[in-house]
Amino acid sequence: MRITKKDHLKKIRAGVQDSLYAPPLLKLNIGMATCGIAAGAKEVYDEAREIFKKQDVLVARTGCLGLCEEEPLVDIQTPGQPRIVYRRISAEKVLELVEAHQRAEYPEKSILGQMKDPRSVLEDDIDNPLNGIFSSNGIPTLEEIPFYDKQLKIALRNCGYIDPESIEEYIGRGGYFSAFHALHAMEPDDIIEAIKISGLRGRGGGGFPTGIKWATCRKAHGEKKYVICNADEGDPGAYMDRSVLEGDPHSVLEGMIIGAYAIGSNEGFIYVRNEYPLAVVRLVEAIKQAENYGLLGDDILGSDFSFNIKISTGAGAFVCGESTALMRSLEGRVGRPRAKYIHTVEKGYRESPSTLNNVETWANVPVIMGKGAQWYATLGTEKSKGTKVFSLVGKVKNTGLVEVPMGTSLRTIIYDVGGGILRKKKFKAVQTGGPSGGCVPEGLLDLPVDYERLTQAGSMMGSGGMIVMDQDTCMVDVARYFLEFLQEESCGQCVPCREGITRLLQVLNDICAGKGKDGDIELLEDLSDTVVKLSLCALGGTAPNPVLTTLAYFRDEYISHIYDKKCPGGVCKELFYYEIDEENCNGCHVCFRKCPEQAISGEKKELHTIDQEKCIKCSICYEACKFDAINIK
Amino acid sequence: MTVFIISGKKGALDDLINERFAGDKENLIMILQAINKEYNYLPRPALTYVSTRLDVPLSQIYGIATFYSMFSLEPRGRNIVTICLGTACHVRGGERIKERLESYLGIHAGDTTEDMRFTLETVRCIGCCSLGPVVTVNEKVYARTDSEKTLKTLDQYE
DSSP states (O other): OOOOSHHHHHHHHHHHHHHHHOOSSEEEEEEOSHHHHHTTHHHHHHHHHHHTTTTTEEEEEEOOOSOGGGOSOEEEEOTTSOOEEEOSOOTTTHHHHHHHHHTTOOOGGGEEEEOSOOOOTTOTTSOOTTTTTOOOSSOOBGGGSHHHHTOOOSTTTTTTTSOTTOHHHHHHTTTTHHHHHHHHHOOHHHHHHHHHHHTOBOTTTTOOBHHHHHHHHHHSOOSOOEEEEEEOOOSTTOOHHHHHHHHOHHHHHHHHHHHHHHHTOSEEEEEEOTTOHHHHHHHHHHHHHHHHTTSSBSSGGGSSOOBEEEEEEOOSOGGGGSHHHHHHHHTTSOOOOOOOSSOTTTSOGGGSOEEEEEHHHHHHHHHHHHHOHHHHHTSBOSSSBSEEEEEEEESBSSOEEEEEETTOBHHIIIIIISOSBGGGOOEEEEEESGGGSEEEEGGGTTOBOSHHHHHHTTOOOTTSEEEEEETTOOHHHHHHHHHHHHHHHOOSOSHHHHHHHHHHHHHHHHHHTTOOOTTHHHHHHHHHHHHHHHOSSHHHHHTTHHHHHHHHHOHHHHHIIIIIOOOTTSOSGGGOOEEEOTTTOOOOOHHHHHOTTOOEEOOTTSOOEEOTTTOOOOOHHHHHOSSSOEEEO | OOOOEETTEETHHHHIIIIITTTOGGGHHHHHHHHHHHHSSOOHHHHHHHHHHHTOOHHHHHHHHHHSTTOOSSOOOSEEEEEEOSHHHHHTTHHHHHHHHHHHHTSOTTOBOTTSSEEEEEESOOSOGGGOSOEEETTEEEOSOOHHHHHHHHTTOO
């Protein structure tokens, strides 16, 4: 069936309301994004399918609800009963859980929370399907859990709520209505104007105003124009785009359709990382479904606009996230960036005007068109509008994907949403912006997160990775880690980046190995300055950020490494040793048993000691000791 | 002439180039990915063949094969063990797992054991940051792991 009228969309939407919100039978929604599957969701799904194939129980898969820490997450809908999300459900537990539900019992230990209102931001035209069912029955609502309380889901609106391989469920939650409206009732210039008013900026990290990008591309001369979705999410510690592609691929397709119409393009590409095989599978399926419904191809949605999308998979090169490199890679060539004196909106892919936006940016577009640019512009700060998705990871309790309005403070994100630091350790820094970003110290935690403020702090928004580091992290090692990454990923064509990063890394390696010497800090600063000023592309231009921010905020750690030959974080092996604290050690013998080198001696209930000759500083004893009896010296 | 077998089909390299990728030079990277997937590496005869068929100099193909990290010009093992060294896994101890596996398998990351059973590789993030440290064996992801658990996991792979 081809969708050509709004009524077609309405009919499909009405047709799935029951399966979305009022299934006639008990329905299990199992979170099956990569994170869920890694935690065992596939086994849960297979087991549930097997057990319930002859029973009246529906088993469905969804994307990621965000709280990856507690995966596998299973959301259970039972007719007339509260809709409850359970955490850490294994294949062994699933039968028990369903049987309990059938008796209207809710196993308290596994409850994450009940849903109060499952509607997306695009569904305020329908009543809350849980009205009358949701009740104050003592089960906390998801909104009452700090992790979800501060969030506002726009880009992630459907992740965890629909089957990502069902276009009908996407339409069921208000999807493709924005595209229909745009194609039938709006002129391209009106769409661009709306995007400008909304204040949407590039979510890949650059923060360039999307409306201006589209307007320039529309005006650029060229017979053919291209729209491209950058899904080459290479920042280590960031997986927002993966989650959107795996949980709600149609939101990206719809955004691209609207964008292509606004710009005047008939051909689009999604350049996705090869490391995300599931995202590729879901995209391929989504494109096929959209084509079948006439949402891609010729005469889309009954208009005279035609647009096709192809998928291109990357082959493992971080630099291909840079727009000019990505476009070269799309052309089947080596992905080396070029100087951007001519922007890609003028001459990009195949030397034609090309608009490249990140996954999250595209996913925002249907909501801006559906809810109105004015509404969107009320969210966020003066210059950064809307929400931003962050992957909150590292040494924080609630790791996962969070979407918060721009301007939310780092402290709120880490301590409220994230629940604070793991194992009661002390916070040291939060790294934002990927390898090109920086480390923000405790003193700046009240910084409201937006593009400008993070840049002022020496870091950057980047694509949204937020890695929390505690007292056991060595900041010199962190800088070394990122420089090592960037040295491997530098494309090598310009000298400041290729040689500059290599030299920076050599100096950092020396410092971490205890061979740091007087003058190294000044050398790092001097080299950084050169790399920043002279590199061809942004990869080189921002590469020294990890060094510069750690030098600015954690200079004392560099000084300890270089002058005192000590690593206070206990990471650089040449610069510390473990010692057992005489007062705290109660001889529990755990470290004795865990040490892989038999370097620990001592009788039970007696003081233990470490043989420094044998110790390989693997940290197993340090992590195993529950009595703080292993000290870093 | 060398006959290439892909997915059990003879002469399939031609089909692959022509049908799946329309004989288009722009799809060179994806053609190489398909070959790499089939053989676990890029055999030289296949590259020579692609070069002729697409009329792309072999030097350019070599450039691509060495620029992108997923390609290998050397045969790789039956099982690919990949340790994630993304930032989140790094701060949660990915590096220690790497050291342990290197000493256990007696090879460095990037190398293959003599019996061709394992190739040890590293990757900078597969997007499972919440469940770090993460190790993948072939396509399967092992989350919340450590060196001991990983060593046990390897026993399952022949």
